[in-house]
Amino acid sequence: MEFFRSLGANTRESFTKLGRGSYFLIGMLAGISSVLVRPNLILKQMHSVGVLSFLIIFISGLFVGMVLGLQGFYILSRFGAEETLGVMVAASLVRELGPVVSALLFAGRAGSALTAEIGLMKATEQLSGMEMMAIDPIKRIISPRFLAGFLSMPLLAALFSAVGIMGGQIVGCGLLGVDDGAYWSQMNAAIDFQKDIINGVIKSLVFGFITTWIALFEGYDAVPTAEGVSRATTRTVVNSAFSILGLDFILTALMFGDN
Amino acid sequence: MPHNKTQDTLVGLFVAAGIASLFFLALQVSNLSSFTKGNTYEVVARFSNSGGLKAKAAVSAAGVKIGSVKSITFDPKTFESIVKMDIDAQYNTLPDDVTASVYTAGLLGEQYVSLDGGGSDDYLKNGSKIEITNSSLILEKAIGQFLFKSAEENKGSSDKKTSPKK
Numbered sequence: 001m002e003f004f005r006s007l008g009a010n011t012r013e014s015f016t017k018l019g020r021g022s023y024f025l026i027g028m029l030a031g032i033s034s035v036l037v038r039p040n041l042i043l044k045q046m047h048s049v050g051v052l053s054f055l056i057i058f059i060s061g062l063f064v065g066m067v068l069g070l071q072g073f074y075i076l077s078r079f080g081a082e083e084t085l086g087v088m089v090a091a092s093l094v095r096e097l098g099p100v101v102s103a104l105l106f107a108g109r110a111g112s113a114l115t116a117e118i119g120l121m122k123a124t125e126q127l128s129g130m131e132m133m134a135i136d137p138i139k140r141i142i143s144p145r146f147l148a149g150f151l152s153m154p155l156l157a158a159l160f161s162a163v164g165i166m167g168g169q170i171v172g173c174g175l176l177g178v179d180d181g182a183y184w185s186q187m188n189a190a191i192d193f194q195k196d197i198i199n200g201v202i203k204s205l206v207f208g209f210i211t212t213w214i215a216l217f218e219g220y221d222a223v224p225t226a227e228g229v230s231r232a233t234t235r236t237v238v239n240s241a242f243s244i245l246g247l248d249f250i251l252t253a254l255m256f257g258d259n
Numbered sequence: 260m261p262h263n264k265t266q267d268t269l270v271g272l273f274v275a276a277g278i279a280s281l282f283f284l285a286l287q288v289s290n291l292s293s294f295t296k297g298n299t300y301e302v303v304a305r306f307s308n309s310g311g312l313k314a315k316a317a318v319s320a321a322g323v324k325i326g327s328v329k330s331i332t333f334d335p336k337t338f339e340s341i342v343k344m345d346i347d348a349q350y351n352t353l354p355d356d357v358t359a360s361v362y363t364a365g366l367l368g369e370q371y372v373s374l375d376g377g378g379s380d381d382y383l384k385n386g387s388k389i390e391i392t393n394s395s396l397i398l399e400k401a402i403g404q405f406l407f408k409s410a411e412e413n414k415g416s417s418d419k420k421t422s423p424k425k
Binding site: 043044046047050051054090094152154155156158159161162163165184187188189191192193196197200201 | 263266267269270272273274276277278280281283284285287288289369
């Protein structure tokens with residue numbers, strides 16, 4: 001009996017949380033127009049969300065591409081198909097690893113920072129202070145951060161893929177002796193702009209939306225204590241990772257499932 | 260809030276790097292640069308077997324890509340495959356008696372259509388049909404024929420070897 005009671009309580013809790021989340025989302029989206037007329041707010045957030053994530057994305061992309069080059073060469077050389085290394089590296093980066101890994105890194109690097117920042121603002125009653133001065137904290141604090149995260153994510157994912165492809169080329173052509181021309185031309189022939197590149201960008205837009213939303217909401221919804229903020233930050237990273245990987249499966253099935 | 264110049268520059272660099280990598284992916288990695296949807300004309304060829312040819316495969320003449328395969332359908336009456344191709348409009352002086360063949364790029368590569376030969380004064384136009392076609396090489400068939408032939412040859416040579424002794 002106790003089990004069913006706690007299950008019911010959990011269900012009620014998740015419903016109210018989902019309700020608060022969607023209410024928050026509507027307010028956040030409604031605040032976008034008032035943020036756009038003050039682009040300084042967005043630029044400042046793009047600096048802390050995008051520019052400061054640049055280095056980790058760049059280095060991870062390079063190493064992921066180099067590892068793909070090594071592993072791909074090892075497998076492909078068993079079939080005498082080293083020339084298709086470029087296709088393997090580019091397809092796996094553009095379709096999957098670029099959007100997914102950069103979104104996971106983004107959730108860890110930028111998402112957790114957003115949650116901690118807003119949670120601390122709430123704990124030190126800065127948000128209430130704004131409301132006292134008749135400034136809507138959603139419009140002033142939340143919407144610029146959302147817009148910055150949503151716009152930075154596809155740029156970071158594209159950067160990750162591009163750097164990764166070059167990393168694969170460095171290892172494949174420089175170290176392992178795959179022909180440079182074959183690497184690029186086979187890649188060119190096999191990667192389709194609409195099917196691969198555009199779908200990858202759509203994926204990263206979805207991930208940027210969901211990650212930034214979760215991070216901002218967890219911060220805004222955090223229990224205003226030190227422990228509450230720390231729990232909210234953990235929840236941001238865990239929930240973002242779950243939703244990125246789950247949504248990735250659904251999106252991949254929708255985009256590439258029919259062939 | 261005062262404008263922060265360093266911050267503006269950094270964000271500008273970040274956005275530029277992101278957009279540059281998007282362009283890099285679009286032009287350098289994918290096939291967008293060779294995507295000519297502009298002026299093309301359509302020709303049809305019938306193959307008794309088009310093998311592993313797929314839509315969007317290259318159509319080339321003398322090794323240069325001049326168009327792409329638009330669609331491949333099956334004609335149940337004649338048991339042939341009807342391959343429609345889009346040829347770039349700047350190549351409008353191809354003779355109408357060219358031979359269309361399905362070749363494979365390398366041993367494991369993609370299949371493509373090659374247009375060779377021809378000396379007619381009439382040119383291929385939109386909707387014209389290529390009469391002479393060579394089907395794709397089916398590896399199993401070729402191996403079968405080769406084995407059959409070599410068996411025949413062995414038979415012949417063994418006959419020759421035995422005949423002078425008699």
